[in-house]
Each structure stands twice: as structure tokens, then as C-alpha cells.
Amino acid sequence: MSDVSLKQVRIGVAGAGVFGRNHANKIKANPRATLVGIFDLSAERAEALASEMQTQAFTELSAILAEVDALVVATPAIAHGGVARAAIDAGKHCLVEKPLAATSADADILCQHAAERGLVLQAGHQERYIFQAMGLFEVEERPSLLHATRVGLPSVRGADVSVTLDLMVHDIDLARLLFRAEPVAITATRLAGQPDNPDAVEAVLTFEGGGEARFLASRAAEERDRRMTINYAGGEVAIDFIAKSFSDGPGFGLHADFATRIPDPMGAATADFIAAILGERQVAISAVDGAAAVRIAEAIDTSTRKDL
Template sequence: MSETLRGGVIGAGVFGGHHARQYARLPSVTFAGVYDTHPDRAAKVAMLLGGRAFADLEHLLEVVDVVTVASPATHHADQALAAIAAGKHVYIEKPIAIGVAEAEKVRAAAARAGVVVACGHQERVVFQAMGLLDVPEQPLLLEALRHGPPSERSRDVSAVLDLMVHDIDLCLAIAASEPVTAEAEGVRGPDGVWDMVRAEASFESGFTAILDVSRQAETRRRTMRIVYPSGEVEIDFMARTFRNTTPYPLNADFADTPAATDPLGTSVEGFLQAVRGLAPRPVVTPDEAIAALDLAIAVEQALEDAP
């Protein structure tokens, strides 16, 4: 692998712009450009950062070593498969796909091609910065609330695949057992997509996760409470503070760490380290992304089955 990697982005929306800036800022990466089905959008992102706007995905893939898929979720799997077929390493924004079968095709194709695939559940790096991934005790309960105001972003998927999948991944990161049941209730938006969802998942160990998300809230709120046998951790992610009554030392200054100030940057750099062979894996692997997707789809199915 060359010392300098050529990076590109598929999708010129909000997250595509974030990823383009990550590639443009890193001294060991040359930002090649952006592909979008709307060339004007691609040009708006690319020109500000010294890259090219591509109207054809194949042409972008010809000039990159690594590529981020930051298009709408319904296109993630197909575009990732195209990149893998071209021999490119791929960072896929969450969710990895909108169906488990599609995601498994991505995982299998990457294994055959010998390329690195990472998924953008970058909030794991915040958990790591806090020390929560190192707590040597299994949680009993996790309650997460993630509310935000209406937005036109990610209307191609439900609030489960847009918002809740983040907290599902965090649950799986600290749980040492598999989920066994999922129940849910929710409210659809005007376009028929689930916008407000409350779900409860139970795990083999007895761990329970209660997850509440909304894309129709008046204000942005994000909190979490984790109950362990020895105490509790209450987190306010907006204020970047927490209260810890467990005996385990968490990092009270986590908000000042690079991971917390720029979790996307930390995740992208982890992906590039794995591509260069300097890290054994990216922050979130396809296996982990598929596990989160699987439980998210179980929640969506519970919504459809609810009376």
C-alpha cells in the first residue's frame, strides 16, 4: 500500500461533506473527489476541498484507493459492492445496508477481495474514550434516549435505522450475550416512515436495553443510563458529562479527548490504519455492523407486528 492514499466519497450530502473534509485534512491522504447523482452537489463539496466532481461512479473508483459510501442508506450495499469489485477499501456510513442479506454480501465480497470494510458507528470511539468498553462487569440495564427535531435527511429509512441503530451498536459493544427478543411501539411521520420509536430488547444474559428515538422532537436530547450490579453510569451526551457510582474509574475528561471532539475523524483514521496494515481492524467491523443491523430490523419487524 502506497504511503499516500487517494480517498474519495460517494454521496455529496451532509455526511458526504464531513467525510470529504476528513480525507482533505489528513496529510497522508490525497482527496480525489466526490461522486453524486446530482453533479452540482458533488461540485459544491469537491471544489471547496481541491477535489474533482464525478458524474460517474466508475470514474471515481478508477482514481481512489479508499472510498466512503455516504449516500442514502438504500444505496449503501450496491455502491459498496461496486467499490469492492474495483478492489477498493470501503468505509460505509451506518447502516451497512438496509437488509441483512445485502450486508452479508458486502462482508463476503470484501473477504474474497481482501479489502478492508469499516462501518460508521463512530460513537464507539466515544464509549472507548470514556472507558465504558473496559468495564469488567456486565450491565443489567441500558436506557437510551436520542431525540432530535424534524429533518429531511435520511427519510429513506426509519428512525430505527437512522438513529436507534447507533444505540443498538453501543448495547452490543458492552453486552457479552446475544439479543433474544425485541418489542417496539412507534408513531409514523406524514410520509408513513417510523419517526418515533420506543423499543425494548432482552439478551441471553438477562441484560435489557430500552431505546427511545424521535425525529419529531422540539429540542435535541441525548442521554443514557447504564445500570451495573455495582452501580450506575448516567450520561448526558449533549453536555458531555456523566455521573458514575460504579467502582470503575471512567475518564471524567473524556470530552477533551480527540475521540470525543472528533469521533468521525478518529473512526476514519482507524479505517486508514487498518488499510495500511498498522491496525488489526477498523473501529467497527462488518460483523459488528451486521449484528447491529440484525437487531434494528428485528425492532422494525416488532413495530409492524404491534397491534
């Protein structure tokens, strides 16, 4: 469904946490959007963020859905599937923070219901914009090996789902795009945390057509580290996400000024979401891709439990 008649897209935010605040700021900053309100089950949290954003607080999901054209889902990850499904079934477009849902079954349902209703369903894998700004997606050659490390300090945020769904899902999504294929083999080891909710995981994915991705994700580390190396026939691309620097070993002509080319990935995602609602472009980050990342993350978590 293309809402080309809309001039101002009325958007609500579900979730009054850190990501809810970030998304609300981006909506307020976009001249083609109106921030209708903040929904949270906690009236105190909803009212605090709504007051800060000079908008309305909602504690009933049905109430905010009655007032909006679209909803950004930034609740705890465990609730993504239920909140987004309610919004889609109410005929509202959705941008859902990663992961798209906490289970692949719920993610598939979201894709199906959005497609049936002709609604925009965008996954919140904003790190794609960074790779796009680097020029990595324009490289035609497939890599042979990818190493991704994404570790951080202990945090309760995101702990309602595994570290695989919370953090590693970013690198899963990026690896799928670079290898242009699905994994045909997955092995994984839980390094910390509970079997049903690990806090540190190592995983190895072998991709169809060749190539391997090795991931380390942790939310139980003593310091932050976010790096990726991508090996090609002509050399290695090495990225330090914290320092916002990289080396272009193969000489692909990648953009060293990527951080200035895309200073605000979340703002870009918000603009693309609005443009898709208005029928000006296809969805920037498809829900099908978001669901694929959830499916692989789920398989990784299943693999960590095989030896129990």
C-alpha cells in the same frame, strides 16, 4: 489484502451532503490520504462540494472508482448497500457510514464480498470512540439494564430509512458491545410515522445471559435529547451526550475528560481506516458488527408492524 506498499491512500467520497462534507474534511486533514474526488448523482452538488474541497467532481461511480484505492460511502442510507458493493467488487476498500446497508441481506453481502476479496470494510459507528474514551469498554461487569434516548427535531436527512436504522442503530451497536451478547427477544412500538418508515420507535431488547436494553429514538420531537443510563450492580452510569457529561455511580474510574480525550471521533475513524488499509492494524469497527446492528434494527422494525 494489505496495501503496505502505499504511502498515500487515494480516497474518494460518495455523497455530497452533510456527512460527505464532514468525511471529505477529515480525509483532507489526514497527511496520509489524498482526497481524489466527490461522487454524487447530482452534478451541481458534486461540483459544489468538490470546488469547496479543491478536488474533482464525479457523477459516474465507475469513474471515481477507477481513480481511488478506497471509497467513503456517505450517500443517503438507502443507497449504502449498492454503492459499497460496487466499490468492493471493483477491489476498493470501503468505510460506510451507518447503517452499513438498508437491509440485513445487503449488509451480509457486503461482509461476504469484502472478506472474499481481502478488503477493509469499516462501519461508520464512530460513537464507539466516545465510549472508548470514557473507559466503558474496559468495564468487565455486564450491565443489568440500559436506557437510551436519542431524539431530535424533524429532518429530511436520513428519512429514506426508518428512525431505527437512522438513529437507534447507534445505541444498538453500543448495547451489543456492553452486554457482549446478542438479543434473544425484541419487542417494539411505532410512535410516529408510517408503518414502513417510522419516525419514532420504542424498543426493548432482552440479551442472552441476562440484561435488558430499552431504546427510544425519534426524529419528530420538539427538542433534542440524547441520554443513556447504564445500570450495574454497584450503581448507575448516566451520560448526557449533548452536555458531554456523565456520572460514574459505580466508581469504575471512568474518564470525566472524555470529550478532550477524543475531540474528533470521525477523524479518528478516518485514521484507523487508513491504518487498516496500510496493514498496520485490524479494522477498527468491523463490518460484521455493522451488519449485526442492521439485523437487530430490521427485527425492531418488523416488531413494530406485528399489530397492524
